[in-house]
Amino acid sequence: MKKKMSITTKILIAMGIGLILGSTLNSFASGSDFVQTYIVGGIFHVVGSMFINALKMLVVPLVTFSLICGVCGIGDVGMLGRVGLKAFLLYMLTTAMAITLALTVAIMIGPGKGGETPIIENTGFVAKDAPPLTDIFINIVPSNPINAFANGEMLQIIFFVILFAIAMLMSGETGKKLAGGAERLNEVMMKVVTLVMDFAPIGVFCLMAKTFSEQGLSLILPMIGYFSVVIVCLLIHAFGTLNLLLVTMAKLNPLIFLKKIRSAQIFAFSTASSNATIPITLQAVEKRIGVHNSIASFTVPFGATINMDGTAIMQGVATVFIANVYGIDLGLNQYLTIIGMSVLASIGTAGVPGVGLIMLAMVFNQVGLPVEGIGLILGVDRLLDMVRTAVNISGDATVSCIVAAGENEIDMDVFNNPDAGVITEVELPHKN
Numbered sequence: 001m002k003k004k005m006s007i008t009t010k011i012l013i014a015m016g017i018g019l020i021l022g023s024t025l026n027s028f029a030s031g032s033d034f035v036q037t038y039i040v041g042g043i044f045h046v047v048g049s050m051f052i053n054a055l056k057m058l059v060v061p062l063v064t065f066s067l068i069c070g071v072c073g074i075g076d077v078g079m080l081g082r083v084g085l086k087a088f089l090l091y092m093l094t095t096a097m098a099i100t101l102a103l104t105v106a107i108m109i110g111p112g113k114g115g116e117t118p119i120i121e122n123t124g125f126v127a128k129d130a131p132p133l134t135d136i137f138i139n140i141v142p143s144n145p146i147n148a149f150a151n152g153e154m155l156q157i158i159f160f161v162i163l164f165a166i167a168m169l170m171s172g173e174t175g176k177k178l179a180g181g182a183e184r185l186n187e188v189m190m191k192v193v194t195l196v197m198d199f200a201p202i203g204v205f206c207l208m209a210k211t212f213s214e215q216g217l218s219l220i221l222p223m224i225g226y227f228s229v230v231i232v233c234l235l236i237h238a239f240g241t242l243n244l245l246l247v248t249m250a251k252l253n254p255l256i257f258l259k260k261i262r263s264a265q266i267f268a269f270s271t272a273s274s275n276a277t278i279p280i281t282l283q284a285v286e287k288r289i290g291v292h293n294s295i296a297s298f299t300v301p302f303g304a305t306i307n308m309d310g311t312a313i314m315q316g317v318a319t320v321f322i323a324n325v326y327g328i329d330l331g332l333n334q335y336l337t338i339i340g341m342s343v344l345a346s347i348g349t350a351g352v353p354g355v356g357l358i359m360l361a362m363v364f365n366q367v368g369l370p371v372e373g374i375g376l377i378l379g380v381d382r383l384l385d386m387v388r389t390a391v392n393i394s395g396d397a398t399v400s401c402i403v404a405a406g407e408n409e410i411d412m413d414v415f416n417n418p419d420a421g422v423i424t425e426v427e428l429p430h431k432n
Contacts, residue, residue, distance in 0.1 A: 006422050007197050008263040014201035015208050015270060022212025030216075044210035051203025052271055054196045058189065058279040060149055063301045064161050065186035066282060070297030071165035072179040080162070080298075083403055087299045090399045091307045092343055097241050098309040099342040102233045102316025103335055111225035111317065112324035154275065154305040158298070186293075193279045204270040215382055223380050226321045230384050233313045238391045242309075242398045250405035256415060260288040261397045268390040272382070274304040281393050287421030289397070290414030291404040299403055303396030308359070310388025310395075312342045314381075315360050322364070322373040334367040341366055357381070 029035040074080050140155050142148040148156035168175035243254035264284040268277045278301055285296045319338055323330050341363050357374060364371045404410040414420045 007200060008266060010201040011204050011263070011266050011270075014205035015266065018205040018208025019212050022209040022214075023216060025209070025213040026216035030213075040210055040213045044206045044213070048203060048206035048210050051199065051207065052273070052276055054199070054203075055267075055271065055273075055276040055279060056152070058193055058196060059275055059301075060152055060157065062186075062189045062193065062279050062282065063154070063157060063297070064149075065182050065189055066293060066297035067158065067161045067301070068165045068168070068179065068182040069186050070294040071162055072168060072175075072182070073292070073294035075169060077166055077169075079407070080166075083295060083298060083407065084302075086403050086406065087302055087399055088306075090402060091303055091395070094242065094245070094309050094395050094399065095307065095312050096339060096343050098233075098237050099312040099316045099339050101237055101241060102230075102313040103320065103338065105233050105236070106229055106317045106320035109225075109229050110320075110324060111229045112321040152275065154301055158301060158305070162298075190283065190287075193283055197280070200267070204266070207270050211382065211386070215379075223377065226317065226377060227380050227384065229321075230314055230317045231387060233317060234310060234387050234391050237309060237313060238394050242394055246398050246401060250402045250410075252401055252405065252410075252415065256418075257289065257397075257401065259418070260284060260415075260421075261394060263288075264393050264397065265390040268393040269386045272385045272389045274307075274389055274392045274396070277389070277393050278304050281396055283421065285397050285400050288414075289401060290411035290420065291400050292409035292411070295404040295407060295409045296400050299400040300396055303399055304393070307392055307395050307399070308342070310391035311359060313391070314384060314388055315342055315363060318360055318374075318377055319363055319367065319369065322369050322376065325376065326370060326373065328369060330367060337366055338363055 025035060025040065071080060074083070139153075140159050142153065142156035142160055145156070145160045147153075148160065168178050171178075239258070243257070246252050246254050246257055261284050264277060264281040267280040268274065271277055281304070282296055282300050285291045285300055286293055316338065319330070342359070357378075360374055361371050363369075364373065401410065
């Protein structure tokens with residue numbers, strides 16, 4: 001019997017075709033009104049946006065039902081607190097390691113040194129104010145849960161759902177009946193994920209074609225030094241630092257892990273959104289890797305909200321790059337400030353649109369760099385955002401595995417089974 005092609009393979013093919021077509025259109029048809037209006041701004045934009053919306057549509061109900069199942073599955077508030085604290089500390093650790101790596105590599109290579117200062121007037125960049133840290137902690141508790149669900153405020157949703165699930169545990173028989181209903185709804189939502197993934201190759205193709213037809217590979221050339229250093233740091237962190245943590249703290253084979261998380265990485269790369277990728281990350285972590293729902297349902301959405309490894313790397317390299325371009329020398333105290341601020345800002349700016357640039361503006365102000373220098377890196381930021389989002393969700397999955405291993409909540413039979421959780425295509429029921 002011929003083996004069906006997996007969704008991941010189909011998406012990789014679609015991604016490659018989209019990249020080639022998009023780059024070709026950028027090179028040869030950028031001046032064509034028909035191509036730009038009806039193909040890039042029409043077909044690619046509409047289908048790609050519909051796919052992103054379909055992924056975002058899944059996030060809130062899936063996280064809600066999955067988290068209820070997870071908390072009720074743990075059944076112990078003490079263990080829930082332990083899991084939460086472990087996940088939080090590990091996310092802070094990976095972010096600190098990411099920014100330290102970025103600063104070290106950037107200082108060694110020195111992007112932006114020796115060249116003329118590029119023209120930066122009229123870049124159109126305006127730094128948004130970051131919310132005060134006090135407001136962030138206050139806003140974790142939703143004043144209106146319905147509003148939090150409607151706006152997809154993940155920290156508020158997580159807080160409310162955990163509180164609700166704990167109340168279910170305390171409600172005896174009534175809570176058990178509700179938990180049983182949530183388990184069934186969660187199972188149905190995972191099926192909805194597989195249905196949406198059936199259309200993923202088309203969506204990913206349109207997203208890639210649109211991005212590269214607008215950005216083009218030629219945009220990278222003037223910024224090749226900065227771009228290359230960020231990519232190198234992201235790859236070292238994803239395949240080196242995180243895998244080292246996985247081996248030492250969870251005793252898991254990193255090659256198997258990387259193979260199993262590949263589908264989520266591809267989705268993260270094509271969507272450039274950790275939140276939109278939550279359904280796929282959950283599916284990979286639970287069904288492919290074997291992390292129990294009681295752990296994954298908390299660590300994955302929590303990580304998508306506060307884990308900023310990729311953004312921290314961009315921030316570290318960008319700080320050194322802009323300092324070199326302007327000929328400003330940064331001292332040890334300033335580098336330590338950058339590391340500290342990156343870790344704190346990963347919590348403080350969670351859920352804010354344009355989070356990476358807000359964090360960068362905060363750091364520039366703190367260490368005395370001109371904020372308008374951010375305009376230099378805006379051109380390649382979209383392409384780098386795709387890679388760093390894939391690194392972010394890799395960190396989410398790594399921490400999930402480490403926490404699960406520490407709690408003996410990972411199924412090694414699932415982890416070692418290469419076909420566990422593989423999605424080929426969904427067969428819809430039909431009448432005879």
